[in-house]
Amino acid sequence: xxxxxxxxxxxxxxxxxxxxxxxxxxxxxxxxxxxxxxxxxxxxxxxxxxxxxxxxxxxxxxxxxxxxxxxxxxxxxxxxxxxxxxxxxxxxxxxxxxxxxxxxxxxxxxxxxxxxxxxxxxxxxxxxxxxxxxxxxxxxxxxxxxxxxxxxxxxxxxxxxxxxxxxxxxxxxxxxxxxxxxxxxxxxxxxxxxxxxxxxxxxxxxxxxxxxxxxxxxxxxxxxxxxxxxxxxxxxxxxxxxxxxxxxxxxxxxxxxxxxxxxxxxxxxxxxxxxxxxxxxxxxxxxxxxxxxxxxxxxxxxxxxxxxxxxxxxxxxxxxxxxxxxxxxxxxxxxx
Amino acid sequence: xxxxxxxxxxxxxxxxxxxxxxxxxxxxxxxxxxxxxxxxxxxxxxxxxxxxxxxxxxxxxxxxxxxxxxxxxxxxxxxxxxxxxxxxxxxxxxxxxxxxxxxxxxxxxxxxxxxxxxxxxxxxxxxxxxxxxxxxxxxxxxxxxxxxxxxxxxxxxxxxxxxxxxxxxxxxxxxxxxxxxxxxxxxxxxxxxxxxxxxxxxxxxxxxxxxxxxxxxxxxxxxxxxxxxxxxxxxxxxxxxxxxxxxxxxxxxxxxxxxxxxxxxxxxxxxxxxxxxxxxxxxxxxxxxxxxxxxxxxxxxxxxxxxxxxxxxxxxxxxxxxxxxxxxxxxxxxxx
DNA sequence: TTTTAACACGAAAACGTTTTCGGTTAATGT
DNA sequence: ACATTAACCGAAAACGTTTTCGTGTTAAAA
Numbered sequence: 001x002x003x004x005x006x007x008x009x010x011x012x013x014x015x016x017x018x019x020x021x022x023x024x025x026x027x028x029x030x031x032x033x034x035x036x037x038x039x040x041x042x043x044x045x046x047x048x049x050x051x052x053x054x055x056x057x058x059x060x061x062x063x064x065x066x067x068x069x070x071x072x073x074x075x076x077x078x079x080x081x082x083x084x085x086x087x088x089x090x091x092x093x094x095x096x097x098x099x100x101x102x103x104x105x106x107x108x109x110x111x112x113x114x115x116x117x118x119x120x121x122x123x124x125x126x127x128x129x130x131x132x133x134x135x136x137x138x139x140x141x142x143x144x145x146x147x148x149x150x151x152x153x154x155x156x157x158x159x160x161x162x163x164x165x166x167x168x169x170x171x172x173x174x175x176x177x178x179x180x181x182x183x184x185x186x187x188x189x190x191x192x193x194x195x196x197x198x199x200x201x202x203x204x205x206x207x208x209x210x211x212x213x214x215x216x217x218x219x220x221x222x223x224x225x226x227x228x229x230x231x232x233x234x235x236x237x238x239x240x241x242x243x244x245x246x247x248x249x250x251x252x253x254x255x256x257x258x259x260x261x262x263x264x265x266x267x268x269x270x271x272x273x274x275x276x277x278x279x280x281x282x283x284x285x286x287x288x289x290x291x292x293x294x295x296x297x298x299x300x301x302x303x304x305x306x307x308x309x310x311x312x313x314x315x316x317x318x319x320x321x322x323x324x325x326x327x328x329x330x331x332x333x334x335x336x
Numbered sequence: 337x338x339x340x341x342x343x344x345x346x347x348x349x350x351x352x353x354x355x356x357x358x359x360x361x362x363x364x365x366x367x368x369x370x371x372x373x374x375x376x377x378x379x380x381x382x383x384x385x386x387x388x389x390x391x392x393x394x395x396x397x398x399x400x401x402x403x404x405x406x407x408x409x410x411x412x413x414x415x416x417x418x419x420x421x422x423x424x425x426x427x428x429x430x431x432x433x434x435x436x437x438x439x440x441x442x443x444x445x446x447x448x449x450x451x452x453x454x455x456x457x458x459x460x461x462x463x464x465x466x467x468x469x470x471x472x473x474x475x476x477x478x479x480x481x482x483x484x485x486x487x488x489x490x491x492x493x494x495x496x497x498x499x500x501x502x503x504x505x506x507x508x509x510x511x512x513x514x515x516x517x518x519x520x521x522x523x524x525x526x527x528x529x530x531x532x533x534x535x536x537x538x539x540x541x542x543x544x545x546x547x548x549x550x551x552x553x554x555x556x557x558x559x560x561x562x563x564x565x566x567x568x569x570x571x572x573x574x575x576x577x578x579x580x581x582x583x584x585x586x587x588x589x590x591x592x593x594x595x596x597x598x599x600x601x602x603x604x605x606x607x608x609x610x611x612x613x614x615x616x617x618x619x620x621x622x623x624x625x626x627x628x629x630x631x632x633x634x635x636x637x638x639x640x641x642x643x644x645x646x647x648x649x650x651x652x653x654x655x656x657x658x659x660x661x662x663x664x665x666x667x668x669x670x671x672x
Numbered sequence: 673t674t675t676t677a678a679c680a681c682g683a684a685a686a687c688g689t690t691t692t693c694g695g696t697t698a699a700t701g702t
Numbered sequence: 703a704c705a706t707t708a709a710c711c712g713a714a715a716a717c718g719t720t721t722t723c724g725t726g727t728t729a730a731a732a
Contacts (some may be wrong), residue, residue, distance in 0.1 A: 002480075002481055002482035004453075004481070006687095006688055006689085007688065007689065007690095008688070008689095016709070016711080016712085017713075018688085018689080018712090019690080019711075019712060019714090020711060020712070022689070023691090023692085023711085025691090026690085028491070029709090029710075030711070031709095031710070031712060032709075032710060035710085035711085047477065047481070049448070049452050050449070050452065050455050050689070051393075051452060051453040051687085051688050051689070052449070052452035052453050053389050053392050053398075053453050053454065053687085053688075053689095054391045054393055054453075054687070054689040054690095054717090055688080055690035056389050056689095056717090057387075057389045057390055057393055057689080057716095057717045057718070057719095058688080058689050058690060058691095058716075059689090059690085059717085060717070062389075062689085064554050072417050072421075073409075073411065073414040073415060073416060073418060074414075074416045075409065078408045078409040078410075078414070079409060081435075082408060082409065083361035085435060086406075094434075094449055095434070097432065097433045098430075098431070098432075099417075099421060101421075106558075112385070113388070113430055115385070115708090116385050116386065116387060116388035116389075117340075117387045117388050117389050117390075117718090118388050118389065134678060138556075139713045141383065145338055145340070145383070148340040153715050155347055162732090164555075168674095191693080194688080211716080229682090252621075253618075255617075255621040258623075258714075259621070259623075262623070273688080275398075280617075281588075281615050281617065281618050282621045283597070284616060285588075285591040285592075285618045285621075285623050286621040286622065286623065287594075287598070287622065289597075290681060340718085342718055342721095343719065343720095344717065344718070352681075353682045353683075354679070354682090354684075354719080354720095355681075355682060355684090355720080355721080356680085356681060356682070357682085357720085357721070358720060359720090359721090362720085366677095366680065366681075367681075368679080368680060368681090369679085369682070371680080386718080386719070387719070389689090389717085389719095390717075390718035390720095391718080391719060391720085392687090392719095393686095393687045393688070393717090393718080393719080394686075394687050394718080394720060394721095395687085395688095395720085396687070396717050403718085441705085549713075564687080584713040609695090612694085626728090641728095660707050
């Protein structure tokens with residue numbers, strides 16, 4: 001990199017002190033218009049830009065917030081980032097994004113680098129592996145250091161911080177209720193293993209709706225898909241069972257269910273209705289298009305960043321952790 | 337934020353100098369094992385973490401690379417980030433990602449904050465609006481300051497820097513050739529306005545394949561979809577024309593084309609074959625699934641970050657700009 | 673006993689800013 | 703003519719590190 005022009009070089013070049021240059025550039029009244037003009041002209045001409053690192057080191061404020069998400073190639077998280085970005089920009093904050101790739105180690109690493117003073121606060125959605133291990137010490141340490149932290153979507157109760165979650169129980173209930181209202185009697189649930197707590201909550205909503213209509217919650221109609229590789233065979237299996245509807249816990253599973261159904265000569269929605277979770281592009285462009293719970297990722301991201309900035313800018317006053325619940329809608333399309 | 341423990345506090349607390357603490361923590365031979373142990377114990381206990389900003393300010397190296405992309409909710413760019421992330425991690429670099437949302441102003445703003453010393457180098461894919469305005473001064477300034485820069489996918493020739501692009505002409509050619517081989521005679525092209533140069537290149541490939549087979553390149557079979565809102569009506573129009581195949585410049589257009597075809601009672605691929613660009617989830621889960629050019633976003637990201645890091649670590653030696661061309665494959669599915 | 677060498681540590685500069693506290697000059701008021 | 707006050711500017715500290723160069727001990731060698 002080329003030798004950058006700093007306040008020092010300007011000062012030396014113009015025969016004034018660094019203080020004068022600094023003040024001139026910040027338009028202080030202490031400096032005469034004459035010297036101001038001179039300094040400004042020089043700075044302009046040589047394209048002076050203040051060094052952020054130095055500023056941040058001095059101010060002990062970075063005006064940037066760090067985000068750690070499990071994965072990037074994922075519609076929901078993309079929209080969350082979008083919301084964060086916009087919320088942050090409004091308040092004059094920068095956003096830097098890292099990904100844990102669903103692994104514990106990456107999460108810890110990212111946390112370490114970001115909590116070294118590079119950011120004023122953190123937004124994170126916990127990695128699957130971490131959820132599974134139940135190792136949360138890196139987060140506990142964070143709150144002990146009083147670094148502002150807001151958890152998004154994938155949260156755990158024992159961490160004392162602000163949280164933004166979706167009403168997963170309600171969403172599971174809504175989706176199931178919708179299928180029941182459509183006259184379906186044998187509704188299967190396509191979920192993830194227990195440790196991903198949002199999956200469990202959605203399952204609770206599913207069970208709640210069934211019970212309310214005096215329908216049995218049958219173990220064999222609930223599948224927990226463990227390995228990403230096993231999606232297809234497991235769905236193939238359930239589709240051949242005696243069912244007339246499927247509530248899938250995400251978009252991919254829903255799309256796979258439809259494909260399996262078609263391959264087995266079933267019509268959607270006539271023979272088997274399908275409702276998904278996460279309303280993304282797949283749901284929209286699938287044939288038939290898929291009814292799905294729309295998670296308001298944008299809203300969640302925006303709310304989260306607002307909570308965070310509030311914490312950051314009121315440091316000192318330690319008020320109690322807050323939790324925002326963002327509700328979700330069912331977007332009814334052709335598959336149900 | 338709580339009062340952080342720094343080298344200074346350790347020094348004061350233990351009655352030694354900051355130099356000693358620094359050296360002890362970096363395991364210098366100059367320090368006796370005795371004091372080393374004492375200092376390490378203290379640092380451990382109080383969870384000392386070196387302040388990144390201070391380090392970076394001193395070293396004039398941040399070990400982070402900045403990425404500016406047009407949008408996040410986009411499969412291709414997601415995979416690019418993935419490649420960048422992994423490539424960077426291998427070399428011990430952090431990645432921070434910003435988005436221009438396809439606007440010129442955001443691009444300039446992001447560039448400004450990142451080029452303030454926060455990053456060692458930049459990876460960017462140019463925003464649509466910038467491409468349209470043809471205002472590239474912010475990039476020119478960057479290369480004048482000798483800040484390492486690598487352009488990805490959406491590049492322009494007048495910027496003297498490393499570039500990673502896909503073989504858009506070849507890809508357009510492959511897709512069109514495939515349709516011709518399938519016996520199609522009247523192939524339409526669904527593209528973007530000229531200023532997005534990748535669109536133009538793909539169109540050139542399309543034309544090349546047609547000419548090679550002595551087929552006419554008809555103006556009325558080429559549509560440039562300008563506004564994102566106009567997608568549907570424009571596609572509806574072309575689908576009613578006398579055509580038997582469509583080559584769409586991206587996934588969304590391809591999916592829309594299929595939907596339009598079905599709505600007009602046409603069978604895919606019997607009546608009209610469809611090939612898309614960007615092989616993402618939509619292509620996979622659409623019915624019929626869509627044949628598509630797979631852009632190797634992951635590879636591009638990885639190559640780009642490798643070029644960049646090479647520049648960063650060999651600063652001084654100014655070697656000529658290099659351009660890497662990543663080829664693409666056609667993934668043949670049901671729609672053709 | 674004196675010289676030398678090894679060892680353990682500290683002072684200070686440097687990275688690029690901002691800000692507080694003076695200090696100098698000139699103009700103004702009496 | 704003297705005191706006061708503006709107006710303008712500079713010195714230095716501070717943010718948290720690392721590193722170079724000294725310097726003071728101590729122990730070994732001469």
